[in-house]
Amino acid sequence: MKGRLRPTVWRGPRRVAPILFLLALAAAGRARGGTEEFSTFHVETMEEDDESVIDHLLVRAPAGWRAEWERAPLGLRTAQGCLTSGQWFTDTDLKLSTPLGKRARFGLELNQVAGDIATYDYLDLWFRFPVRFGTLAAMFRPFHDKSRQDLALAWELGADSSAFQLRAIYGFEDLFNNLWAFRQTRVGERSEPYLVHPWEPALEMACRRERWRADLAAKWLTPSTKGTEPTTPGGPDHHETLWGTLVRAVLEVHPGGFTCELRGWDQQALGTDQPLDYSTGDGSDFRRAWSVETGVGRRLAPRLTGNARYHYLERTEHYGAPVGPGRFEAYDRVLQAETVYEFAPWIALRLGGLYDRITIVKSGVTPHRTYGTRNESRAYFGLTARFGNVSVSGVEGIELDPEPYDVWFVHDKGFLQLQATF
Numbered sequence: 239m240k241g242r243l244r245p246t247v248w249r250g251p252r253r254v255a256p257i258l259f260l261l262a263l264a265a266a267g268r269a270r271g272g273t274e275e276f277s278t279f280h281v282e283t284m285e286e287d288d289e290s291v292i293d294h295l296l297v298r299a300p301a302g303w304r305a306e307w308e309r310a311p312l313g314l315r316t317a318q319g320c321l322t323s324g325q326w327f328t329d330t331d332l333k334l335s336t337p338l339g340k341r342a343r344f345g346l347e348l349n350q351v352a353g354d355i356a357t358y359d360y361l362d363l364w365f366r367f368p369v370r371f372g373t374l375a376a377m378f379r380p381f382h383d384k385s386r387q388d389l390a391l392a393w394e395l396g397a398d399s400s401a402f403q404l405r406a407i408y409g410f411e412d413l414f415n416n417l418w419a420f421r422q423t424r425v426g427e428r429s430e431p432y433l434v435h436p437w438e439p440a441l442e443m444a445c446r447r448e449r450w451r452a453d454l455a456a457k458w459l460t461p462s463t464k465g466t467e468p469t470t471p472g473g474p475d476h477h478e479t480l481w482g483t484l485v486r487a488v489l490e491v492h493p494g495g496f497t498c499e500l501r502g503w504d505q506q507a508l509g510t511d512q513p514l515d516y517s518t519g520d521g522s523d524f525r526r527a528w529s530v531e532t533g534v535g536r537r538l539a540p541r542l543t544g545n546a547r548y549h550y551l552e553r554t555e556h557y558g559a560p561v562g563p564g565r566f567e568a569y570d571r572v573l574q575a576e577t578v579y580e581f582a583p584w585i586a587l588r589l590g591g592l593y594d595r596i597t598i599v600k601s602g603v604t605p606h607r608t609y610g611t612r613n614e615s616r617a618y619f620g621l622t623a624r625f626g627n628v629s630v631s632g633v634e635g636i637e638l639d640p641e642p643y644d645v646w647f648v649h650d651k652g653f654l655q656l657q658a659t660f
Contacts, residue, residue, distance in 0.1 A: 272379070272388065273411050273436060274358035276459050276482030276507040281527045281553035282566045284354050285598075285608040287321040288642070289651075291551055291570045292592050292616055294353075296633055297327055299655040300622055303629055308398040310659035311335040319633075319653035327353040342367045355527075366394070372404075385415040385430065390438075401446050409438035411459070429467055436462035436480065450491040458483050459507075474515040482507035501531040510558075519559025527553045541581075545590075547574040557604055564602035571595045578622075588620040588633065615639050620653075631655040 284290040297319035307313055316330040332348035345364035351357060366375040372395040379388040389410040396403035416431045440457035461481040468474060487502040506526035512519075529552070535545035549572040557564040576590030594614040620633035637649040 272358055272360055272409075272438075273386075273459060273462075273480065274360075275356055275484070277480060277509065278358060279356045279482065279505060279507045279525060280523075280555065281355065281525050281568070282555045282604060282606045282608070284553065285568070285606055287325065287354055288609040288612070289594070289614045289616065289637070290321065290354055291549070291572055291596075292594050292614055292635075293319055293321055293327065293651065293653075294355075295547075295549065295572065295574065295592065296618060296635060296651075296653045297329070297655070299657060300629075300631055303655075303657050306629075306659055307657060312660035313658065314660075315655075315657040317653075317655045320651040321354055325354065329353070338365065362390075371395070386412055387414050389413050396444075403442070403444040403446075405440075405442040407438075407440040407442075407457075409440065409457075411436040411438050411462075415464075430464050430478075432462060432464050433477070434461065434463040436460050449493075450489075452487075452489050454485070454487045456483075456485045474513040474517065476511055476513055478509065478511050480507065480509045495536055497533075497535040499531075499533040501533075502529070504528040519562075521561060522558035523555070523561070525553075525555040527551065538577075541579055543578045543580075545574075545576045545578070548572070549574070555604070557602070561605055562603055564604040565600065566604045566606075566608070567599040568608075569597040584625070585621065585623045588618070588622060588631075590619075591615070591617045591638075609642055613639060616651075627660070628656070628658045630657075 287293060297317050299315060299317050303315070307315060312334055314330075314332045316328065318326065318328045321327050328350060330348070330350045332346070334346040336344055338344040343366045345362075345366060347360075347362040347364065349358075349360045349362075351359075360379055363378045363380075364375055365377075366373050372393055375392040375394055377388075377390040377392065379390075381387050390407055391410075392405055392407040394403075394405045412432070412435075415435070437460045438457055439460075440455070442453075442455045444453045445451060459480070459482040462479060464478045464480075466476040466478055468476075482505070484505045485503070489500045491498050504526075505528075506524070508522065508524045510523075511521035529550060531547060531549045533545060533547040535543060538544050549570070551568075551570040551572075553566075553568040553570075555566045556562070557566075572592060572594045574590065574592045576588060578586050578588050580586045592615065596612050596614065598608050598611050600608065615638040616635045617638055618633050618635040620631060622629070622631040624630075631654070633653040635651045635653070637645075637651075641649055
């Protein structure tokens with residue numbers, strides 16, 4: 239197992255990164271930087287929720303809200319939902335913009351994600367200065383832990399509402415880490431200076447036309463090595479490494495009254511934790527998830543719309559000693575059908591169903607339990623409404639298959655989305 243993972247540490251980024259940035263020249267979502275987005279990224283943890291993929295599909299905001307969000311300079315949106323009896327998923331975005339001078343602008347972007355795949359909380363303070371060709375920008379991301387504070391430089395062309403948009407970003411991750419590590423620290427804290435510092439280049443592109451649109455975001459967290467002090471008195475120092483890549487893409491076309499969509503997502507990360515006396519293995523943890531999704535929708539009657547989707551997700555996590563060796567693999571194949579009936583322009587009813595065939599393959603030792611190969615199915619209903627500049631949607635899901643744990647009466651799950659523009 240270790241022999242297969244070691245080449246990925248060093249060769250993977252060199253091979254993958256150029257491909258990612260060539261793909262980005264074709265055209266989803268912000269390429270938000272941050273080591274936290276990769277260090278907290280795991281895929282076997284999704285097995286704590288036996289219907290995780292279905293839950294993530296239902297927690298999405300309605301697609302019809304996207305255009306308003308892109309046009310608004312000031313906005314708040316949040317998508318939330320039930321994962322397990324004790325876990326609640328949240329994904330919140332806030333964006334604000336105000337003049338910084340005659341032409342320059344100050345922007346605030348907040349992104350908070352807490353779930354079973356990754357958890358991070360970013361507050362980005364942007365300073366944007368128009369130039370002859372595009373806009374130059376600088377960003378500061380504060381954290382209570384000074385060693386985690388980030389900076390970024392960017393060149394931007396176009397805007398969220400323009401027909402073409404391009405953003406090239408270079409992130410300086412954990413920029414003050416070494417300065418913090420070699421200064422006096424509070425009693426009990428460990429010094430963790432970088433031996434190889436991480437950087438995070440990213441590129442975003444969007445093309446928006448009347449009959450089609452394409453979006454793509456790609457970023458690369460360069461390989462880093464961090465020295466850490468012993469966790470126990472007299473123990474050996476450690477070297478910790480981390481790298482990751484992330485690509486999101488969306489293509490949407492509107493032929494003959496249909497809305498056709500193709501989505502793609504690929505994220506991977508590899509971390510190690512090696513004692514310098516080699517008393518144990520390097521604790522390698524490689525994780526990757528990639529998905530392809532297709533969808534088609536059409537208005538069936540003046541007030542009725544129908545949609546059908548197919549979602550394929552592949553998840554892999556490999557563990558080295560001392561946790562492993564172990565290997566986890568999962569394959570989700572989801573069918574979704576939904577109808578939306580508009581009672582009035584401001585309120586609509588959603589009715590739908592999902593079926594997920596999940597195949598699990600495990601070998602060796604892994605730290606999380608799984609419900610194994612299984613089928614998951616769910617019916618759901620909900621309402622979408624608009625009040626002024628505030629849109630809200632609520633969905634209630636009803637499980638249709640027997641659960642491997644005790645359930646009182648009917649096993650249901652709720653989801654809520656809200657968007658407000660100012």
